[in-house]
Amino acid sequence: MSDSAVFFENETTHWEVVEDKIQRQIGGFDDSIMMVNVRFEKGGIGALHHHHHAQVTHISEGRFEVIIGNEIRVLKKGDSFYIPSDVMHGVVCLEEGMLIDVFSPMREDFIK
Template sequence: MTEQKFFAQPNETEWTELAPGNTRRVLIHTPEMMQVEFGFEKGAVGALHSHPHIQVSYVAEGSFEVTIDGKTEVVGQGGSFIVPSGLVHGVLALEKGRLVDVFTPHRADFL
């Protein structure tokens, strides 16, 4: 059993390129929860998808066109959105930006 990590520093984890203009890094996690930062260049897409995890997202920088279950809204810096389990969702970066997402339970596929 590994020791529980309580703190995460900004440059402890590497960015992973997911698609052109779209990167991700896992910041910290437990079996029950995970915090992940996503970086987007202007025009980059987080393609429509779904997963069993509940997701809450905070727009740390930029603005995004966010689609959840067929409903679309622009969410700017300082805004948030929540994606219940199983709903189809995705984003389009209207400008360069960053999302900080929390998933419950953690996303094993990101580790």
């Protein structure tokens, strides 16, 4: 196994522009799991969507309005949330920050 398959250094790992005010950086993956850093500027919106992947997200910086199913909560640095498979969810960035998303299985659509 090569170093590039197991180590993802911030300075050398590409950030992809997802849309206005949102960028993502893949931090590691195999077929069963994927970690992604998602950087938001204030006002960035992760639009409501759903996918077959289970997801756990940790808020490493900032403050976000988080919508999961019919529930809405304002969460901040240090908080986390879980999204079951196929449940509608989204976020609004209230204070510049970063989410650390973990998906199972990996998000094939994030790999180009």
